Each structure stands twice: as structure tokens, then as C-alpha cells.
């Protein structure tokens with residue numbers, strides 16, 4: 311914080327950041343002020359920076375991003391000020407000044423059809439998202455984590471970070487919580503022949519940070535053979551350290567070769583489960599191609615509208631008896647379990663190596679570009695460096 315205010319990297323429009331200073335907010339009843347420690351760069355942040363600014367198109371017209379915004383929704387910090395008591399976190403633990411917390415990125419309205427029927431936040435018709443669709447135009451401005459302080463409004467959820475979990479690992483919690491898509495798939499397997507079952511073959515297309523968490527989660531939940539596909543050799547090597555049995559470099563193979571490889575590993579059938587995290591529409595078609603009959607595609611990569619891809623309804627859907635599970639985000643109840651399991655698995659997985667690059671606020675553009683580079687995993691913003 312400078313003498314006058316709070317510094318925050320502000321995305322004024324796609325492709326243009328400004329380091330802006332905002333007034334130190336007065337904390338209103340029911341609100342929190344969180345002093346940021348670390349904030350991750352997510353695939354959605356990259357897409358917004360690149361100009362893919364249409365989101366939540368599922369119910370009709372997509373919602374545009376209300377520039378200027380302060381990005382950052384994978385947020386770890388400590389409570390600097392609070393204006394309500396008693397105050398508890400999502401799991402009912404008491405909150406006090408100095409507690410290290412993760413701030414859930416989304417605020418559901420609680421009143422729409424989907425909220426009232428227990429759908430996750432990304433179905434809420436009035437969802438507000440830190441770092442994404444709360445404009446920095448409106449006071450108190452600090453609605454994203456690429457800032458020295460984050461302002462937390464009523465209706466948000468906050469989860470305390472276990473002491474044994476370093477902040478550089480806790481920053482993975484939001485994407486780890488998105489892998490709740492595989493928990494859902496596990497529930498579907500209560501029906502005969504449905505994936506995702508014990509020992510199922512799982513292909514993960516795109517092992518950036520989100521895909522990497524799916525690799526880990528698939529192993530935790532009892533996957534058999536796991537195959538990771540990516541353009542980056544660096545990321546594929548890391549995927550092996552996180553439990554992938556086989557890797558295929560998509561820049562050195564074509565879709566036919568990848569299909570042949572997966573079929574060879576599955577006695578000619580194809581994968582039981584494909585998780586699409588590449589975030590490009592064409593990967594969805596390839597995912598469908600890689601499935602066995604009646605297999606399950608988990609689609610988690612195209613949160614922003616990245617365009618369209620053609621499929622054959624006969625070959626890809628009907629004749630294949632395929633299942634598709636769209637996953638638009640995470641669920642608040644997945645945060646605590648994700649943090650505790652990551653703490654538990656730190657001795658098995660190199661989770662401390664997940665954050666490969668840290669950047670100061672003034673270097674935000676370089677940070678976003680690095681997060682798109684083949685030699686990076688999770689890139690984070692450290693607002694106090």
C-alpha cells in the first residue's frame with residue numbers, strides 16, 4: 311500500500327493493463343478486507359486478456375466482461391479488517407483478523423431458479439465473480455486479487471487455509487475444486503456400465519494447471535491408466551510426476567496417431583473417460599473420438615466462448631452412446647476437501663513445484679504471457695513484491 315492507497319493491476323480493456331491506485335476502503339458491515347499474499351493466473355484470465363470476453367452463454371446471451379476489471383480469482387491472503395461478528399468461514403470455523411483464507415471467487419444470488427434448486431454457482435443467473443465480472447469502476451473497486459487488498463462483500467464464501475498447507479499450494483485450490491467434475495462422474499458410475507469406475511482409463515487433453523489437477527484427482531479417485539496430452543514437453547514431464555502413465559505431445563503427433571495410441575492401450579476400445587482441459591473447441595471433437603462406446607467426456611476447458619467445432623451427431627454422439635458432462639466451475643463445498651487432500655498428498659506429489667513463476671503487480675503483462683508459455687505451470691502474482 312502506498313501512502314495514499316492500494317495498488318492494483320487493472321485490465322482496462324483486452325490486451326491493456328494499467329497499474330492503478332485506489333483509495334483504502336472503509337469496511338462495511340458483513341464485509342472483509344483481505345491483505346493479498348498470492349493470486350494465481352487462470353486460463354480464464356488469459357482468455358479475457360486475449361479478448362475472449364463472452365462467458366456464461368449457457369442460458370442464452372453470454373455476459374460481457376465489465377471493463378475495467380482487476381483480475382485474480384485464485385486468492386490467498388490474510389484478514390486485515392472485518393466488520394461483523396461472529397463471523398465464520400464456509401465450514402463454520404470462526405474467523406478473526408490475521409487468519410489466512412482463500413476467498414471463493416463467486417457470489418451466488420440465492421434467489422434464482424438455479425440457486426433455489428441447489429445448482430452450482432455457475433448456473434446462478436446473477437452470479438458475481440471476483441477478478442472477472444465485478445467492475446473496478448464501482449467503489450470500493452478492489453474486486454480482484456491482483457491487488458494489494460481484496461474487498462469481500464456479503465454473500466461471499468471464505469475458507470480458512472490449513473496451517474500445514476503453504477500458500478503456493480493453497481493457490482491451486484480453486485482449480486482443484488473444479489475437478490469436482492470427476493466426483494460427479496464417480497456418482498454417475500452408480501449406474502451399470504457408466505464411467506467413471508475404479509481402474510478406468512482416463513485421457514486428459516491439455517495439462518496446464520487445470521488439466522494437471524484432473525490428472526491428480528483421477529489418480530486419487532482410482533483411475534487405471536492415465537494418458538496426458540499437451541503441446542508442451544515441460545508440462546508432460548510434470549504430468550508424469552503427478553501420476554500420468556503415458557504422455558503424448560500433440561505438436562509431434564496427429565489426432566489419428568493419438569487415437570491409435572489410446573486404442574492400443576485399451577484393447578481397441580478407447581478411453582472410458584476423457585477430460586478436456588485444452589480450452590480449444592477442436593479438442594472436444596478429439597475427446598469424443600478417443601472415447602469407447604458409452605464413454606464419458608468431461609468438458610471443463612472452454613469456460614470462455616472460444617468458438618465452435620463441427621461434430622458428426624451420428625458418429626460422435628448417437629452411435630457412440632456417449633455421455634458428456636459439462637463442468638462450468640467448482641463448488642464451494644469442494645474447497646475444504648481439496649485443501650486437506652492437497653496437504654495430505656504433498657508427500658506423494660511435487661505440489662511445491664507447481665508454482666513455477668512469480669511476478670510483481672507492475673509486471674502483470676509479462677506474467678500473463680508467461681502463463682501461456684510452454685515452460686510454465688502455475689504463474690502467480692505476488693502483490694507485495
Ligand SMILES: [Zn+2]
Pocket residue numbers: 352353354383484
Ligand atoms: Zn479460474
Ligand SMILES: [Zn+2]
Pocket residue numbers: 418419420421422423424425426433434435436437
Ligand atoms: Zn442465483
